[in-house]
Amino acid sequence: MSSHLFHSLFKKITTYVGILVILFWTGSVSSQTSCSVQSVADDFTTNSYSQNSGSVNWSGNWTEIGESDGVNSGVARVNNSLCSDGSCLRLGITSGSGAGTYNNVGVYRQVDLHGASSATLSFVYRSGVNIGDQTVVLSISNDGGASWTSLRSYYIGSTDTSANSQSFDISSYVADNTQIRFLASANNAEIGMYIDDISISYQPTCSATPIAEYRFEETNWDGTANEVLDYSGNNYHGRVTNGSTPKSSFPALTGPLGTCGYASQTSGSIEIQGLPLDTTTDGVKTTITFWMNWDGTSSIMPIGWSYHDLFLVRGGIGFNTGNADLYGVSSAGLANGWHHIAVEFTNGSVSQNRIHIDGVEQVLSQRTGSPNNDNTYVNSTLRIGGWINSRSYDFYGLIDEVRIYDRELSTAQIETIMSERHPCPAKPIAEYRFDELLYNDLDNTVQEHVGGLNGQAGFRRCCYWQSV
Numbered sequence: 001m002s003s004h005l006f007h008s009l010f011k012k013i014t015t016y017v018g019i020l021v022i023l024f025w026t027g028s029v030s031s032q033t034s035c036s037v038q039s040v041a042d043d044f045t046t047n048s049y050s051q052n053s054g055s056v057n058w059s060g061n062w063t064e065i066g067e068s069d070g071v072n073s074g075v076a077r078v079n080n081s082l083c084s085d086g087s088c089l090r091l092g093i094t095s096g097s098g099a100g101t102y103n104n105v106g107v108y109r110q111v112d113l114h115g116a117s118s119a120t121l122s123f124v125y126r127s128g129v130n131i132g133d134q135t136v137v138l139s140i141s142n143d144g145g146a147s148w149t150s151l152r153s154y155y156i157g158s159t160d161t162s163a164n165s166q167s168f169d170i171s172s173y174v175a176d177n178t179q180i181r182f183l184a185s186a187n188n189a190e191i192g193m194y195i196d197d198i199s200i201s202y203q204p205t206c207s208a209t210p211i212a213e214y215r216f217e218e219t220n221w222d223g224t225a226n227e228v229l230d231y232s233g234n235n236y237h238g239r240v241t242n243g244s245t246p247k248s249s250f251p252a253l254t255g256p257l258g259t260c261g262y263a264s265q266t267s268g269s270i271e272i273q274g275l276p277l278d279t280t281t282d283g284v285k286t287t288i289t290f291w292m293n294w295d296g297t298s299s300i301m302p303i304g305w306s307y308h309d310l311f312l313v314r315g316g317i318g319f320n321t322g323n324a325d326l327y328g329v330s331s332a333g334l335a336n337g338w339h340h341i342a343v344e345f346t347n348g349s350v351s352q353n354r355i356h357i358d359g360v361e362q363v364l365s366q367r368t369g370s371p372n373n374d375n376t377y378v379n380s381t382l383r384i385g386g387w388i389n390s391r392s393y394d395f396y397g398l399i400d401e402v403r404i405y406d407r408e409l410s411t412a413q414i415e416t417i418m419s420e421r422h423p424c425p426a427k428p429i430a431e432y433r434f435d436e437l438l439y440n441d442l443d444n445t446v447q448e449h450v451g452g453l454n455g456q457a458g459f460r461r462c463c464y465w466q467s468v
């Protein structure tokens with residue numbers, strides 16, 4: 001029979017051990033949370049305990065403590081004297097109502113700060129005294145009011161109509177039922193503490209979602225379009241442009257749940273095209289995270305755009321703009337071992353770029369030359385292990401788990417990315433592709449691509465022809 005027929009009949013028979021487990025990529029399972037600072041606020045536009053003036057609402061209304069006569073009566077009320085604008089929260093006894101004596105009368109309000117990484121309480125206050133003096137204690141609870149911590153005690157003993165700004169870091173009281181409370185106490189006083197523009201601003205915890213993710217766990221690459229798969233679900237697949245082979249025997253994070261296969265590069269590069277990045281706006285940041293096991297070869301680029309790139313040269317790792325320049329840090333200790341790298345490219349300014357190595361932000365300096373900031377822009381095409389500009393800087397070593405983010409990442413987010421593992425794909429014990437052009441009856445003529453269990457072609461000319 002002809003080797004061509006043999007080839008087409010039995011192309012790519014693959015033998016698996018046990019049950020073949022097919023892993024389906026399900027795309028991003030968690031939606032992207034807004035990373036911008038949020039606020040829960042009350043500027044007391046009108047006389048009400050139920051107003052919201054922030055980006056997120058309070059969990060309920062202001063609730064009175066020590067009285068229950070509502071927003072227009074008593075020690076705790078909202079009215080429109082001595083406010084920044086509109087109305088404000090007033091604690092005290094109004095002039096003409098007769099001097100009052102009270103102990104721990106006030107209001108509290110609850111806010112859901114669940115998951116916030118930091119939070120700040122701010123407000124302004126003014127003071128008006130007709131008779132006597134007053135103490136107002138501001139407290140906070142992180143357990144729905146079961147226990148309280150005093151943030152500050154205000155002694156109101158004289159009139160002060162200027163706006164006194166207050167700010168408290170309440171990050172350690174972040175909870176889904178955080179409460180703030182004002183309690184006033186006085187003897188024979190006609191007096192007021194006027195509180196306005198209460199705001200709790202907080203930083204939500206953001207789960208950054210990559211716009212593209214490359215695990216390098218395909219079985220074979222040969223330069224075909226879309227052969228290097230994007231696991232983000234966004235289909236920004238790439239292809240090998242030079243010297244890159246998928247390997248799996250020495251991953252960054254070992255085990256069946258790890259980083260699994262990787263790209264082994266010898267003067268290697270992989271190109272991704274059509275990335276939806278902002279390539280023109282100054283200040284916009286793009287972050288690439290990856291595992292790198294560099295073999296120590298100098299003057300190579302693990303990550304490269306048209307001109308802006310990450311360069312390993314002259315004992316340093318850092319940013320290059322095609323201007324014989326390097327803004328970075330020493331590369332001592334990086335060669336011949338896996339390290340997690342996060343590089344942040346800032347459009348228009350090299351000095352605003354950042355590098356994390358193994359989760360630690362590096363202190364960068366201009367090691368060589370000076371940057372050409374006209375070149376400091378990302379592009380829709382990226383080379384993993386190389387530069388768009390030139391093949392002369394293709395990478396030598398191993399690269400894995402490349403992710404592209406259209407934003408900056410916090411150190412905490414980078415640490416999380418660095419610790420992530422996934423199930424490794426099921427591996428065949430032997431794979432015969434029958435891609436050989438010609439078979440003879442010698443040993444090893446049929447190539448095996450996993451463990452080297454090469455086969456021998458057998459020719460049964462009589463039976464084949466008889467059957468046709």
Ligand SMILES: [Ca+2]
Pocket residue numbers: 064067068069070071072073074075076077
């Ligand atoms: Ca009241």
Ligand SMILES: [Ca+2]
Pocket residue numbers: 043044045083084085086087088196197
């Ligand atoms: Ca107001």
Ligand SMILES: [Ca+2]
Pocket residue numbers: 214215216217259260261262400401
């Ligand atoms: Ca991998």
